[in-house]
Amino acid sequence: MKLTLGFSPCPNDTFIFDALIHHKIDTEGLEFDVCFHDVETLNQKAVNGELDITKLSFHAFAYVLNQYALLDAGSALGFGVGPLLISKNEYLANHPDNLAKDLRVGIPGKLTTANFLLGIAFPHLTEKQELVFSEIEQSLLDDKIDLGLIIHENRFTYQEKGLFKVMDLGNYWEKLTGCAIPLGGIVINRKIDLEVQHKVNRLIRKSVEFAFQNPKSGLDFIRQHAQEMEEEVMYKHIDLYVNKYSVDHGAEGRKAIDLLFSMAQEKGLIPKNDIQIYLG
Incomplete structure (x- = not known):
């Protein structure tokens, strides 16, 4: 089974997905057709429902809840990481x-x-x-x-x-x-079989864990897409955006995401919606 997958060429994303797309982990029969875009292009592709799995801003996610569910793995949340x-x-x-x-x-x-x-x-x-x-x-x-x-x-x-x-x-x-700032998450199309959705979540978690255990494994791949960034800057970038919340949101991460959504709805910045955010 092949699924389309979109993420940015930034070091945090290439670090996270390197093991997955280069078969450094067992992908359990799944293949991925990958495209690289800046975050706003990915947001627009999500609005148009173009990809099976994609990175997107949490702000944009509020507009595609009916199409996509949030995976627990692969997200960018943290302290000291904001714009x-x-x-x-x-x-x-x-x-x-x-x-x-x-x-x-x-x-x-x-x-x-x-x-x-x-x-x-x-x-x-x-x-x-x-x-x-x-x-x-x-x-x-x-x-x-x-x-x-x-x-x-x-x-x-x-x-x-x-x-x-x-x-x-x-x-x-x-x-x-008092919460970490939720920047971007990985979502999957709700039309995909629920068992496959959970498999993808599991594989992305394994990919992140592999990257943490082998931080230089994807260096060539990361450098290839890093716009001539120095290696030291690349890994500063990775250290900033890839952390425990990238492995799994956990209770703290979900609290931050839920608060972001509720606050945005209260201020009229995003539409109100009662659809479940996370995987079923």
């Missing part, structure tokens, strides 16, 4: 409480969890431009935007380019809730 709001203007960085509503903000996609957090922290910032996440820093340097919402490896590089942090939205969430 950063940055600027070229040091004054703005030093005065985050005085951000004018007409400031232009570059975001990595309207359905990203980063954009959801921006809406919680700065609801008045509505002048948003959707950009590929890797283009946001340059857009700030070129004065095309006033603020940039960065994710992934850009949190390690923005200072080298003379940019300044306005707010760590992950820290904002942690202080507000």
Whole structure:
């Protein structure tokens, strides 16, 4: 049986899925047709129901609950891993409480969890431009935007380019809730046989566990997709986003996800829905 699988080329995802797609673990008769895309493209593919299994933002997941169920393995949750709001203007960085509503903000996609957090922290910032996440820093340097919402490896590089942090939205969430921030999860189409859904969850967990036990095993694969990132930065990225919640959400992870959904529904940022989030 072959299933379509989408995830990002970022080191955390390639680290997680390397063992699965390269048969370093027993895939129990399953094959995977893999595609790589940035997170907002994956979000849109999920909205269109194009993939059997895909990584997506938890924000986007709220719009596809009728089509997809959340797997317990493969997610990106954690402390100190949230998106950063940055600027070229040091004054703005030093005065985050005085951000004018007409400031232009570059975001990595309207359905990203980063954009959801921006809406919680700065609801008045509505002048948003959707950009590929890797283009946001340059857009700030070129004065095309006033603020940039960065994710992934850009949190390690923005200072080298003379940019300044306005707010760590992950820290904002942690202080507000005391929970890890849910960034992205792995979902599977509900039309797929339930037994196969659970098998996929089990295999992704095994793939993560294999990666933890053999952290250099997928180095060539990770480097191949890491946009010329230095090895040290790649593994900083992995250490930041791949953790115990990537093996299994556990009670803590589920609490954080449930809180994110309930808070977003209360604020009208996502539609209300009573569909079960997790695998049946």
